[in-house]
Amino acid sequence: MGSETFLEVILAILLPPMRVFLRYGCGFWIDLLLTLLGYIPGIIYAIYSLVG
Structure with missing residues (x-):
């Protein structure tokens, strides 16, 4: 990992x-909404977008 x-x-x-x-x-906007609804779903989406 670099x-x-x-x-x-x-x-x-x-x-x-x-x-x-x-x-x-x-x-x-999707990640902002997920982060406002709960911090963990925002993190999961951000990590998922990093991998995918």
Whole structure:
């Protein structure tokens, strides 16, 4: 795992919507909604978008 991927994982855990916005842009609203409904679903979506 490279240092860039490691930083993306840390950003996905700390600020899930920001990580998705920096990578995709449009998925930001989905992740923001998931984060507002519960922090864990936002993290799961951000990590899933990192892998997928």
